[in-house]
Amino acid sequence: MIIFAALFILASFSMISFIGMSQIQKTNAEFERVINEHNLQAALVTKMRDAARERMMELWRISLTTDPFAREASYEDFLGHATDYIVARDAFLQTGLSDQEVMLSEELNKATAKSSAYHRKIADQFMHDDPVSLAEMLNKTLPSQKESLSALNRIIDLQALENQQAFNKATYEVEKTVNLMIILTATAVFVGVILTLIIFRNNAGMRRALQQSNEQLLQSNQNLEARVAERTHQLWQANANLQLLAHYDGLTGLANRALLTEQMAILLHQAHRESKMMALLFLDLDGFKPINDKFGHDAGDRLLKVFAERISGNIRSSDLAARIGGDEFVIVLSDIQESKDAEAFAGMINAALHEPVQQDGHELAIGVSIGISVYPHHGEESEMLIKAADVAMYQAKRDGKNKYKVFDIDMLEDGEGPHIIREEQQVYSN
Numbered sequence: 001m002i003i004f005a006a007l008f009i010l011a012s013f014s015m016i017s018f019i020g021m022s023q024i025q026k027t028n029a030e031f032e033r034v035i036n037e038h039n040l041q042a043a044l045v046t047k048m049r050d051a052a053r054e055r056m057m058e059l060w061r062i063s064l065t066t067d068p069f070a071r072e073a074s075y076e077d078f079l080g081h082a083t084d085y086i087v088a089r090d091a092f093l094q095t096g097l098s099d100q101e102v103m104l105s106e107e108l109n110k111a112t113a114k115s116s117a118y119h120r121k122i123a124d125q126f127m128h129d130d131p132v133s134l135a136e137m138l139n140k141t142l143p144s145q146k147e148s149l150s151a152l153n154r155i156i157d158l159q160a161l162e163n164q165q166a167f168n169k170a171t172y173e174v175e176k177t178v179n180l181m182i183i184l185t186a187t188a189v190f191v192g193v194i195l196t197l198i199i200f201r202n203n204a205g206m207r208r209a210l211q212q213s214n215e216q217l218l219q220s221n222q223n224l225e226a227r228v229a230e231r232t233h234q235l236w237q238a239n240a241n242l243q244l245l246a247h248y249d250g251l252t253g254l255a256n257r258a259l260l261t262e263q264m265a266i267l268l269h270q271a272h273r274e275s276k277m278m279a280l281l282f283l284d285l286d287g288f289k290p291i292n293d294k295f296g297h298d299a300g301d302r303l304l305k306v307f308a309e310r311i312s313g314n315i316r317s318s319d320l321a322a323r324i325g326g327d328e329f330v331i332v333l334s335d336i337q338e339s340k341d342a343e344a345f346a347g348m349i350n351a352a353l354h355e356p357v358q359q360d361g362h363e364l365a366i367g368v369s370i371g372i373s374v375y376p377h378h379g380e381e382s383e384m385l386i387k388a389a390d391v392a393m394y395q396a397k398r399d400g401k402n403k404y405k406v407f408d409i410d411m412l413e414d415g416e417g418p419h420i421i422r423e424e425q426q427v428y429s430n
Helices: 002-064 068-094 100-129 134-200 205-245 255-276 287-296 295-313 338-353 381-400 419-425
Strands: 277-286 320-323 328-336 355-360 362-364 367-375 405-406
Touching: 002 068, 002 134, 002 381, 068 100, 100 134, 134 205, 205 255, 205 419, 255 320, 255 328, 255 381, 255 419, 277 338, 277 381, 277 419, 287 295, 287 362, 295 320, 295 328, 295 338, 295 355, 328 338, 338 367, 338 405, 367 381, 381 405
Parallel strands: 367 405
Antiparallel strands: 277 328, 277 367, 320 328, 355 362
C-alpha cells in the first residue's frame, strides 16, 4: 500500500508536468514561428520600400545630370532597383499572408504599377533627351509614390499589430496552461494526501513517507513554476526586441525613418507652440560606394558605424540623428537662433566626418554633402523639410560635393517645384 500511494502521487505529478510542459513548448514554438515569419516579412517590406525610394532617387539623379555616362549609370541603377523591388515583392507574396496583408498587397501592387509606369516613362524621356521639367516630374510621380509608401507603411503597421496579437495569444495560452496545471496538481495532492491518511493514519513510518513525498512534490512544483516564469520572461523579451527593431537602425543604433517621423511630429509641435526655429540636415556620403565595392560590405558597415558614432558625439541630447538609407543620414537641430547656427553646425559635422578612418591597415577618407532646411521658412511639416533639405543636398553635390547648402527656391528648375515649397519659401526671411 505504501508503494501504491507513492506511485499514484508521482505518476499523477509526472503526467501533469509532461502535459503542461508539452503545451507550453508547443505554444512557444508557434510563437517563435510567427515572430520569425513576421520578421522575414518586415525585412522584405523594408527592402521593397528602400528599393522604391532608391528608384525615385535615381530618377532625380537622371534629371539633375547632363553627363551622358552618369545618366546611363543612373538609368541602369534605376532598372536594378526595380528588379530588387520585384524580387522582394515576390518573396513577400510567398510568405504566409493574412487576409488583411493580401488586401494591402493588392493595394500596393496597384499603387506601384501606377508609380512605376510614371517613373519608367519619365526616365525614358530623360534618356532620349526629351524635355521634362522638375515640376512635371514631381507632380506626376510624387502622388503615386506617396500611395506606394503609404501602402508599405500600412503593411508594416499591420505586421506590428499581428506580432502583438501573437504575443498576447501566447501569453494567454501559457497562463491558461499554468492555471490548469495548478488545479490538477492541487487535485492530485489532495487525493494523494487523503489516500495516504487513510492508509497510514496510525503508522509513523508511513507519515514520514508522506512528508517526504510532499516535500518532493513541493520542490517539483517550485521547479515547474520557475520554468514557466523563465518562458514568460523570454516571451516578454522577444516582444521588447521587436519594439527595438521597429524604431532603431539595426546597424548603427540610430533612429530609423519610422522613429524619425514620430519624433519630428513632436519636435515640430513643440517648436510651433514655443515659436522656435528648427533645422534639418540631410547628409549623403561622397565616395562611399567605391570604398564599399573595393573593400567589401563588412568594411562599409564598419565605416557607417564610425560615422554614426561621430554624429552622435557632436549633437545635443535634445537633437535627433537618424539613418534613413544606405549612406544617408538626417540630423534634426531642435532649437536654433538663426539659420547660420545650422550652417555652423554643418561645417563642424562635415569636418568631423571628413577625418580619415584607419581600417585593416588602410586609411579611408570620404566627404559628405549636406542639405539644410529651416523651420518654419522652408516648411512646417517633416516631409516637406526633408524634401527641401534633399534638394539642397543635391545642389551641394552638383557644386562639387563635400560641402553644405541651405535650401533656396532657385534650386528648383525654372523657379518651379512643389506648390507647398513655393508657398513656404515666400515667407523665408534669411
